[in-house]
Amino acid sequence: MRNRSSALVMTLYLLFLMVPIYWLVNMSLKTNAEITGTFSLFPRELTFRNYMVILTDPSWYMGYVNSIIYVVLNTVISIAVALPAAYAFSRYSFMGDKHLFFWLLTNRMSPPAVFALPFFQLYSSIGLFDTHIAVALAHCLFNVPLAVWILEGFMRGVPKEIDETAYIDGYSFPRFFIRIFMPLVASGIGVAAFFCFMFSWVELLLSRTLTSVNAKPIAATMTRTVSASGMDWGVLAAAGVLTIIPGALVIWFVRNYIAKGFALGRV
């Protein structure tokens, strides 16, 4: 009896969680007339026109391509920079290391809007405006500290004696780092990459400010769908569905370590 009631509560909870997503998928498969005209729990006239619009119109699908380019760029740069930094923080003590480590995190405490204006001016003046690398670099401001914190937590869990044993065995530092150490913190790298990916993927303000046409992200495209013929609800819903998919894919790979990642590797 008790089992059944808790199962019921759980099912209801999950249903409520799924409602907005279901409604999005539902809308994306309807015509605009049906969306605005009637209330229906499932599409009466099932249509894939909305998806066809996105997949055939460059102004739509290039949004995805642009987003993926700068998100991947940003993730690669953030991890590449954070790996040595996190190793240093986890292994060496140097003057002001604790303050520096904390200061890194304070970078995440200011809202992106603060940086929108200086970034726009800076990138415009050095000719980086409306490029993928501009957005990737701007996002590094938030992602590098996060990646350093997460990776440091994972690296601290690896005993220092492993490093020393490797040196005694004759490993040079780069060889040890790539062959022995990186596999040991592989889950940490995965989690850090996931967090970088997610932040960069959903961030709208900086990416919209720093781009106009050539590197315009999908989130910005979605906010500019009001046309002369009114709002294209169906296409917008389809774009929403397609935007959820990459995140869901990435989270699948790190699902076992994600809790540790939210605790910045300190579990």
Added chain:
Amino acid sequence: MTLELQGVSRVVGGRDHIRPTSLTLQNGTMNVLLGPTLSGKTSLMRLMAGLDKPSAGRILWEGRDVTGVRVQDRGVAMVYQQFINYPGLTVYENIASPLRILRRDAAQIDRAVRETAEMLRLTPMLTRKPLELSGGQQQRCALARALVKGAGLVLLDEPLANLDYKLREELRVEIPKIFEASGAIFVYATTEPEEALLLGGHTATLWEGRVTQFGPTAEVYRNPADATTARVFSDPPMNFLPAIKTGHRISFGDGANAPAEGALAGLPDGKYLAGFRANHMALNRHSGNAVEFACQLGVTEITGSETFIHVRHGNDRWVGLVGGVHDLKPGQDLRVWLDPAHVYLFDAEGRLAAPAAYAKAA
């Protein structure tokens, strides 16, 4: 091949971890570093390995100064107290990894790995990952990796401390065999005097970052150079009591006295510190010369066939080890006997003045 430390010291943050130390370890010897926790065994070992740089002094390997040489180029091997293996690699690859770095050819690596694995009885586990092994097997894997490259200097930092009793006994017997097969200089750190005696070879006793004595193990045990060495090299620690020599008599503690014979006869009159090991305390008058002491019993620990007796004699606390099980009440008065032949005398500075008569005879 010799390893020579010349006035090596290490100071960290203004604190002496290792005081100036000079040691010469000869080719193909087993050397035990014996001392309590924090006495500097690991610090000394890290200096020998090249993991830390000495603050002063030189380290010579085969007569060549290697003080500033990177650990990668030292050609040493080390096993830690914790079981340290590369978790991502199989046991086979773990053992092979030092050879792969040396770029030996595949057939040679394979032969060396299988031989070493056979010696350490790891052959059935070669395809497994280290974390799928028992603690003893993990440590044997670490030992195999240390031995496979044939390093001239093998450092073992309390390798058995994290193992349970049974496995420890097993590996303790194997290590001397492995040592003999390798022909290298072994340095073995331990907190247990028993382990030092079992391994034989040479022993360096450490106390607060200082090597108090270095010599053949039995020699150090029988003739400790000072009271500190004697305390370190006894388990339970050596018992001490004040002693005064006047003329042909020597009086112990609260006045019990005995004739000063043998080596004691030649000592100048004065105050000394007398020390004796736990197993020399007796509950009966076991020899004609035995001196009697009135003590108060603290607690008794029964190990099964033997009993540890903790007693108080004046301000001194002693621990005795007597055979058999004794049913004694805590706090009761107890008479114990001690044969002067088992007593070491140390002078006011703590240096050995006269070794116990029995040690000479042995």
